[in-house]
Amino acid sequence: MNIVSAFVVGVLFGFGLILSGMTDPSKVQGFLDIAGLWDPSLGLVMGGAILVSSVAFFFASKRSRALLGEEIRMPSATEIDKRLVLGSLAFGAGWGLAGYCPGPAVASLFTGMVEPVIFVAAMLVGMAMYELQARLSGRLK
Amino acid sequence: MTIDWANFTPWASLAGGMLIGLAAAMFILLNGRIAGISGVVGGLLRPATGDVLWRVAFVAGLVLAPLLYQSAFTPPAVEVNASVAVLIVAGLLVGIGTRFGSGCTSGHGVCGLGRRSPRSLVATLAFMASGFLTVFVIRHLIS
Secondary structure, three states: OHHHHHHHHHHHHHHHHHHOOOOOHHHHHHHHOOOOEEOOHHHHHHHHHHHHHHHHHHHHOOOOEOOOOOEOOOOOOOOOOHHHHHHHHHHHHHHHHHOOOHHHHHOOOOOOOOHHHHHHHHHHHHHHHHHHHHHHOOOOO | OEEOOOOOOHHHHHHHHHHHHHHHHHHHHHHOOOOOHHHHHHHHHOOOOOOOHHHHHHHHHHHHHHHHHHHHOOOOOOOOOOOHHHHHHHHHHHHHHHHHOOOOHHHHHHHHHHOOOHHHHHHHHHHHHHHHHHHHHHHHHOO
């Protein structure tokens, strides 16, 4: 059931990204372009998503097990460190350059366009580089 | 600042955002997981027993979503401005950055802010600021 649920959630998430216009990199860059013609759409996407998800997170914080039986895994890290800030700054730079973040890029893989395929391939290389350094520095669990 | 009324899609974006929020809500309540795409995908590069199938199922749903969507509705037009070289640099930055920063727009921006995590607020402000600055540089300084 967990597998079926994960698949359905993936489809719904993808529908949301498409309907909201977030699979269009030029629209995302339009939001990030505050000095030019500014498209506020992305702000409404995040606002709408936070509004709905915050209700679920409120209830989830009071439970230890999910409805399908698995343990609820809330992120436990609280430290605001250099890794968090520098990592997020690097992510933002890449996001601005291409107009893709991980969700919309993955959800665009099978649309017949070559750009998301190139972007996701490079993203996986970047993630693999992180794994490699984590292994080398012994941080791996 | 001038609002781009021609491209602003308030209702579709709000509705789509709420659908994303519904997906994140279902994921935490049904599966007990955070719907953070960089975390779900990145975890596949660190495979552990019993931790792979749900990630594959989620990614499969996300990848198949446009095919299902366009069988019923017309998807919005898509335009990519980045060249191949820029896409590669951007992809590397997003891959490395989201893993070091422990999340992306979905994990920090939607789920993290949805559960009022101070850490996610800092991450979201950082990647937003960096995104604003990057687009300012490429659209207004060097082009």
